[in-house]
Amino acid sequence: MLLVASVLVACAGCGLFSGGTVVSPAPPTDDEGKPLAESSPLPTATPDGVPLPADAVVVGALMATSGFLADFDEPALVAARNRIDALNEAGGLLGRPVVLRHIDSHTELSSMRNGADRLLLDGVDLVLMTCDAAYAAPALSVLEGAGTLVISPCGTDDAWITGELGQRVFSMATPVSTEAKLLISVLADRGFTSAAVVIDQTSSEAVAVCEAFARGFEASGGRVSGLYRYQPADPGLLEPILDGLGDAGTKSIVLCATRLVAPEEILAPIRAAGHLQPIVASSTMDGDHWIGKVRGIGDFTMLSYASVYTDSPDPSPEVRQVLADYLATTGHIARDGRAVTGADAVEAYIRAVERAGTLEPGAVAAQLERFDGEELIVGPITFGPDVHAAVDRPMRVITIEDPYARYDRTISP
Template identity: 80%
Template structure:
């Protein structure tokens, strides 16, 4: 569906990414009052720590494409605080596309990626969707955040475009509420909450304090769901505390609540940018040693040194990026190797593998459909039943358009390292 043109030489090696700057000052999620964008992580010398990957080389808009080109658009953030989730998945998607072209393309046709950086700005999403539609895209890779996706999905409604979010975790991705051609390769927050409950229950704990770092809407959703599901399973939540970096005074009640209630366990949903130094380190410094169970938003080991005596700490992950305990999946290890080769550094967490799996799912569905026609490809996606992908089996269906039952990795801390422990499987 690309524009007519002349086939460029060595197409298999091309990286076609269009970065369009469409920014409205002050129009991001922070201005909506629902999230605080944390400052970048810096090391002891004040230098930024690489939390994202280099953007692929940009090719100016209007580069002629062969008329049989399959065009994949990506409306994802490579700047702003959502970049920590979007950009690694985008790099993994590009790597899979490059390998696909080296093998001859899809359905015998070359595949290119056109990227529109949303800059983590709500105002850019509508413009980005309109721009990519003009490119005649066959598939759109959508940002991880459903709030940000909404303006773009409004534009796409009625266009017939197939949409896959590599990392959209909000439960609204599950049922087709966002559209019958809208899918997510991520684990929904409701499933992750169930897995978090199982981690606590497997240790025999029946009481927990819940602590939520409100700088992440996903973290908020997971721990709120954990509270409901833990109590429904017979557990007791003896306290729920929320923290905002704009109000450090919230830390005192958290510490006093933990000391007063003496829970068996702590369920923690936070971000790597705020949680370690502002919440976890003070907890451990206060002599509070209860086991902590964390959502996948804490995945990554670079923060562990910032929490002296982190102690008994377990978290969920999509894939083990830890060299001391490699992921059990050879396919995941290959994706991680490709990421390292493309960026020069290892992935900061396992979620980026969903970018690879999003493209892999599209490839398989299009090959089985024998076409890139969106409805035909969507129908093949809905037929996935235990389809083995890099990070585990994928099942979709008429009322299931996110990966609701895929296992997640359990990562445990053996200070100063984090290690893969086992797979956690959601109850059917």
């Protein structure tokens, strides 16, 4: 993931990992006061300061469970912990128990370097890293110097691809450049040769995806009829968006936005003004708890890592199991499909270690680089010496049939 603007800080959920128990923020609903199902403990959490077994495989996690990045980091961390639980129940890794040592970054840059130092003192074999490359940077510089293997379950910045963040640094998420290609594919499938692009500036991931889309769409022969940017701090930016969408040449809309801002501040005004063009959205809009905020959502399609919708389950049994475990752990369904990347990160590590026959970071990284169409939970992943992110990760296409979101199909770059 890319750095999300500070406007999100005030509204982030602050789930906590403490004493082996997950308490994650539930999606906002109209039934805000109703109790959720009781959460279950996660025994693999090892509090800071507790001695580790001498033969343990130590997985460190430097991910936010408080502050605005918790909305992105914590779901992937929950899924990673569930996979570690299952691994221990099956006998561990190379016959050794796996211990997760989590340090909450609190979405604070100042916590990252110190957190990396603390994990190194624990002798970590793998570090699961926050989704945000900018927040990860101070920790990555420390871990790179120590030769530590790092996997971000959910880092989408293209910087994760090439190794510029570290030679033993990988990401399991779809890079923004790949997601932009998938958006172009969705428009092509619908026969759209022109599109207006609307960007919610509060998410730099959203900005990067739509800017990459606009460049790629025009390079492929499409026409961007207008590129519009919105900031909550400047509501005057809405008028030019509405005026531009009234252009007769605007046959479709590509939206890269956050669920926090877009439903009420962008989407609702667009539809209320009578602009009914089909909308194709990036995965930053994934989820259905916001749909009720937009009257007459109409023709709306978005990308997702997995279908979390109970009335339209994901076609993959493995994905459904990850989501079922997530529900059992937290007491609520995952708010979007990104949680599955946490399970994929641990699964990729397990396979690389087993093939290497050792925990030595260089040997494990070399095995990761040999992944060629490796079938993981969400789909095939290919890495290489110069490719350390999931550039070919398939994604789900989700359509809205008001008031429900439904799985439509899976597409690949």
